[in-house]
Amino acid sequence: MPKTIKIRKGLNIPLLGSAERILHTAPSADVYAIKPPDFHGLTPKILLKEGDPVKAGTPLFYDKYNEKVLFTSPVSGTFQEVVRGEKRRIMEVLIKPDGKEDFVDFGAAGVAGLSREEIIERLLQSGAWPFFRQRPYAVMANPADKPKAIFVSAFSSAPLAPDFDFLVNGQETLFQTGLDIIAKLTDGDLHLSVDARNTRSNAFLQAKGVKLHYFEGPHPAGNIGIQIHHIAPLNKGEVVWYLDIQDIVIIGRLFEKGFFDPTKIVALTGSEVLNPLYYKIKIGAQILSFAGNNLRRDNGVKCRLISGDALTGTKVEEKGYLGFYDNQVTVIPEGNAQEFMGWLIPNPNRFSMSRTWPSFLMPWKKYRHDTNVRSGERPFVMTGLYEKVLPMDVLPMQLLKAIMINDIDKMEQLGIYEVAPEDFALCEYVCPSKIEMQSVIRDGLDVIRKEFA
Numbered sequence: 125m126p127k128t129i130k131i132r133k134g135l136n137i138p139l140l141g142s143a144e145r146i147l148h149t150a151p152s153a154d155v156y157a158i159k160p161p162d163f164h165g166l167t168p169k170i171l172l173k174e175g176d177p178v179k180a181g182t183p184l185f186y187d188k189y190n191e192k193v194l195f196t197s198p199v200s201g202t203f204q205e206v207v208r209g210e211k212r213r214i215m216e217v218l219i220k221p222d223g224k225e226d227f228v229d230f231g232a233a234g235v236a237g238l239s240r241e242e243i244i245e246r247l248l249q250s251g252a253w254p255f256f257r258q259r260p261y262a263v264m265a266n267p268a269d270k271p272k273a274i275f276v277s278a279f280s281s282a283p284l285a286p287d288f289d290f291l292v293n294g295q296e297t298l299f300q301t302g303l304d305i306i307a308k309l310t311d312g313d314l315h316l317s318v319d320a321r322n323t324r325s326n327a328f329l330q331a332k333g334v335k336l337h338y339f340e341g342p343h344p345a346g347n348i349g350i351q352i353h354h355i356a357p358l359n360k361g362e363v364v365w366y367l368d369i370q371d372i373v374i375i376g377r378l379f380e381k382g383f384f385d386p387t388k389i390v391a392l393t394g395s396e397v398l399n400p401l402y403y404k405i406k407i408g409a410q411i412l413s414f415a416g417n418n419l420r421r422d423n424g425v426k427c428r429l430i431s432g433d434a435l436t437g438t439k440v441e442e443k444g445y446l447g448f449y450d451n452q453v454t455v456i457p458e459g460n461a462q463e464f465m466g467w468l469i470p471n472p473n474r475f476s477m478s479r480t481w482p483s484f485l486m487p488w489k490k491y492r493h494d495t496n497v498r499s500g501e502r503p504f505v506m507t508g509l510y511e512k513v514l515p516m517d518v519l520p521m522q523l524l525k526a527i528m529i530n531d532i533d534k535m536e537q538l539g540i541y542e543v544a545p546e547d548f549a550l551c552e553y554v555c556p557s558k559i560e561m562q563s564v565i566r567d568g569l570d571v572i573r574k575e576f577a
Contacts, residue, residue, distance in 0.1 A: 126335075126336055126337055126338055127338070128320045128338040128339070128340050129337060129338065129339050129340070129354050129355075130339075130340050130341055131339060131340065131341025131342065131344075131345040131350065131354075131515045132341060132515065133341075133342075133511070133512055133513060133514060133515040134281075134341060134342035134343050134344055134345060134513055134515055134550065135342055135343060135477055135512075135513050135550055135553075135554070136281070136283075136342045136343050137283045137343070137434070137435075137475065137493070137553070138475060138489065138490045138491055139283045139284050139393075139394070139395065139434065139456075139490060139491060139492075139493055140394075140395035140490040140491060140492050141284055141393045141394040141395045141396070141397050141400045141454075141455075141490075142284050142393060142400060143284070143286060143287075143391040143392060143393050143400040143401050143402055144399070144400060144401050145287065145290050145401075145402070146401040146402065147290075147389065147401070147402045147403070147404060148401060148402070148403050148404070148414075149403070149404045150403040150404060150405045150409065150413060150414035151413065151414070152199075152221055152223060152413075153221070153405075153406075153409040153410040153413035153414075154220070154221075154410060154413065155204065155218050155219065155220055155221075155410050155445075156197075156198050156199050156201075156218070156219045156221060156406065156407075156408040156409055156410070156445070157207075157216040157217060157218050157219070157408045157410070157445035158184060158185075158195055158197075158198070158216070158217045158219075158407075158408050158448065159215065159216050159217075159408075159445065159447065159448065160185070160195075160214050160215070160216075160217070161215060162447050162448040162449065163195075163254060163263075163264050163448070164262070164263050164264075164566070165261075165263050165264075165570075165573070166187055166264070167187065167188035167189060168185040168186070168187070168188070168195070168214050168217075169185055169186055169187075169188050169191075170184070170185045170206060170214070170217070171183050171184060171185055171186065172184060172203045173203065174203060174204065174205060174206075175202060175203065176202070176203040177200075177201075177202055177203075178197040178200060178201060178202065178203055178219060179197065179200045179226040179227055179228045180196075180197055180198060180199050180200050180225065180226065180227045180228065180383065180384055180385065180386075181196050181197065181227055181228030181230065181250055181251060181383060181384035182196055182197045182228055183195070183196050183251065184196060184197055184203070184217050184219075185214075185217060190266070190267075192248050192267065193248060193253055193254070193264070193267070194248060194249065194250075194251050194253075195217075195251055195254060196228075196250065196251025196384055197219050197251075198219070198386045198406045198407045198408050199219055199221040199225070199406055200221065200222055200224050200225055200226040200227070201219050201220045201221040201222040201223075202219070202220045202222065203217075203218075203219060204218040204219060204220040205217075205218045206218075216445065219408075227383035227384065227385065228250075228383065228384065229382055229383060230246060230249065230250050230378065230382050230383060230384070231382045232379065232380060232381055232382035233246070233379050233382070234379075235301065235304045235305055235308070235379065238305075238308070238379075239308075240308050240309055243305055243308055243309065244267050244309070246378070246379070247267075247375070247378075248267060250378055250384040251384055252371075252374065252375055252378055252384060253265075253267060254448065255367055255368070255371035255374065255375065256365050256366075256367060257365065257366055257367070257449075258271070258363055258364065258365050258366070259348075259349065259352060259358055259363070259364050259366065259541075259542070259544065260358060260363070260540075260541040260542070260569070260572070260573075261544075261569050261572070261573045262349075262544035262545065262546075262569065263573070265363075265365045266363075269363050270310065270311065270363075271309070271310050271312065271363050271364050271365040272310070272312045272356075272362050272363065272364055273310060273312035273313050273314070273315060273356055273364050273365075274306055274307070274309065274310050274312070274313075274314050274315070274364065274365045274366065274367070275315045275317070275348055275351060275352055275355070275364060275365070275366040276303075276314070276315065276316050276317070276334075276366065276367055276368075276369060276372065277317045277346055277347075277348050277351055277366075277368075277369075278316055278317060278318045278319075278323060278325075278328040278369055279317070279318060279319040279322065279323055279339075279346050280346040280433075280451075281319075281342065281343035281344060281345045281346030281347070282343060282344075282346065282433035282434075282435060282436070282452075283343070283433050283434045283435060283454075284391070284393035284394065284400075284433065284434070284452070284454060285346065285391075285433060285452065286389070286390075286391035286393075286402070286451050286452055287391075288323075288325075288328075288369055289322075289323060289324055289325040289328075290389070290402065291369060291370060291388075291389045291402075291451065292325055292327045292328070292369055292370075292373065293325070295327075295373050295376075296325075296326065296327040297376075297380075298373045298376035298377050298380060299327050299331075299369065299372055299373050299376060300327070300331065300332060300376070301375075301376035301379060301380055302371075302372030302373055302374075302375040302376030302379075303316075303331055303332070303333055303334060303372060303376075304332075304333060305375055305376065305379055306367065306372065306375065307333045307334075309365070310365070313334075313335045313356075314333060314334045314335065315334065315335050315337060315351070315355055315356070316328065316331055316334040316335065316336055316337065317337045317338075317339055317351045317355075318336065318337070318338055318339070319338075319339060319340070319345075319346070320338035320339060320340040321340060337351065337355055339351065339354075341515070343550065344513075344514075344515070344546075344547065344549070344550060345515075347546055347547055348366045349516075349542065349543060349544050349546065349547045350515055350516065350547065352364060352366075352542070353515075353516050353517070353542055354515075357542060358541050358542050359541070360536065360541055362541075368449065368451065370388040370389070370451060371449075373388075374386050374387075374388070385406075386406055386407040386408075387404060387405070387406050388404075388405065388406075388407060388451065389402050389403070389404050389405075389451070390402065390403050390404075390405055390414075390446065390450070390451055390452060390453060391451065391452045391453070392414070392415050392418060392453050392455070393452060393453065393454050393455070394430075394434075394453075394454045394455035394456050395455075395456055395457070395492040395493070396419055396420045396425070396427045396455040396456060396457060397415070397418055397419060397420070397455050398418050398419065398420060399418055403415075405446065407446065407448055408445055408446060408448070409445065409446050410443060410444070410445055410446075411429055411431065411440060411444055411445065411446055411453055412442065412443060415429075415453060415455070419455060425457045425458070426457070426458040427455050427456070427457065427458065428455070428456055428457070428458050428495055429441070429442070429444060429453065429455055430453065430454040430455070430456070431444065431445075431446055431447040431450045431453060432447060432449075432450045432452060432453075432454070433452055433454055434454045434456060434493065435546075435549035435550065435552075435553060436545070436546045436549045436562070437450065437452070437454055438450075456492075456493055456494060456495065457492065457493075457494040457495070458494060458495055459494035459495040459496025459497070459498075472486070473491065473492070474491065475491040475493065477509075477512075477513075477554050497558055499558060500558060501557065501558045501559065502556065502557045502558060503557060504521075504524075504525070504557045504559055505557065506521060507556060509551075509554045509555070509556065510551040510554070510555070512554075513550040513551060513553075513554055514547065514548070514550065514551055516539070516542065516543070516547065517539070518538060518539035518542065518543065519538055519539075520548065520551055520561075522534075522538055523535065523538040523539060523540065523543070523568075524548075524559070524561060524564050524565070526538055526540075526568075527540075527564050527565070527567060527568030527571070528564065530571060532571065532572065532575060535568055535571075535572060536572070540568055540569065540572055541572075543565060543569075544565065544569070545561075545562035545563070545565045545566045545569075546562070547565075548561040548562055548564075548565050549561075549562060
């Protein structure tokens with residue numbers, strides 16, 4: 125058995141509303157959306173006109189800077205609308221389903237007889253390529269690159285994260301097929317990380333063709349960036365790719381059955397959910413199509429819908445859509461209420477990393493967190509808090525300040541190539557200065573990428 129990598133720095137946030145291991149097949153949504161902002165740095169070029177018929181796998185748009193990278197429809201139906209935001213930026217591409225589930229036939233193919241070039245071509249044509257992401261920069265991978273390794277995490281430590289053993293249950297064969305496919309895309313190793321204490325699925329523990337790694341510790345032990353840092357740290361000029369386990373299942377289905385079917389299992393979680401559980405849906409589904417009847421509406425509290433987890437997810441509107449990479453929807457209260465005397469009054473119903481409140485006396489308790497940040501931005505001063513929750517050999521405050529002053533040399537020296545916004549989510553959560561660190565890290569990565577592209 126491989127040696128267990130123990131993560132000692134970090135923080136588990138005990139939120140109410142973890143999903144029970146019950147699976148419902150959600151009804152078809154009225155509308156599905158592929159959202160270009162999910163793919164950072166993408167400039168989409170639309171291929172169809174409103175009213176055009178589509179099948180699942182029909183190209184909707186492509187990347188302006190790499191025309192081979194296609195983004196395809198998750199369902200069959202009609203190309204309904206292009207939703208634009210400020211400066212006419214394309215925010216959503218909407219598809220109205222017809223309920224027929226017609227697929228573009230890409231042809232089933234055995235893994236053994238395919239070359240790396242043939243695999244990449246099929247992934248590009250079907251719209252499955254966007255599942256591949258890369259470090260550095262935490263963006264969609266470039267099919268022209270050859271990564272030194274590929275990483276897959278078989279667990280998540282984020283607040284209310286879904287149980288990955290449950291997500292892959294019954295799809296073990298497709299998962300292994302997907303692993304066999306992606307293993308052909310690198311001359312290096314295919315790394316699979318599991319939770320040393322909680323992973324039980326044979327799909328992970330007995331996976332073939334992978335290097336298995338055991339992790340133990342608090343969040344962010346499940347973050348792919350933390351795992352890369354502890355397994356094979358990234359140096360300047362190197363590229364690694366990473367995928368989610370359900371992306372791998374979809375890729376396995378594409379090669380075994382010959383069509384693009386982006387069906388995944390999503391956990392509906394959070395304190396404002398009546399019955400937190402799992403739903404089988406397609407990528408891009410309207411969230412209220414499966415969550416609408418399962419939300420609290422009688423307590424007068426406005427809910428925030430988050431596609432993803434509470435730390436790194438994206439806020440969506442009432443009629444918003446599931447993000448392309450998300451396995452989870454979180455619903456928590458909006459923090460828009462004034463509090464008498466704020467933090468001055470001890471509150472047993474509030475969680476804190478420090479001993480400001482008595483939560484440290486009740487480690488078993490779950491909390492109903494809201495989105496209130498409780499004050500505005502303050503001076504950015506040295507506290508030592510960030511180092512307690514970031515298990516990487518980087519200096520978080522120094523790196524952030526180097527980004528703020530646009531010092532590229534310092535960014536490189538301080539480890540900008542190893543990090544991504546999600547790695548700093550806990551630092552942002554505990555930050556007494558209320559700095560939006562994930563945005564700062566994203567800005568720094570964009571500067572470096574533009575400088576050396």
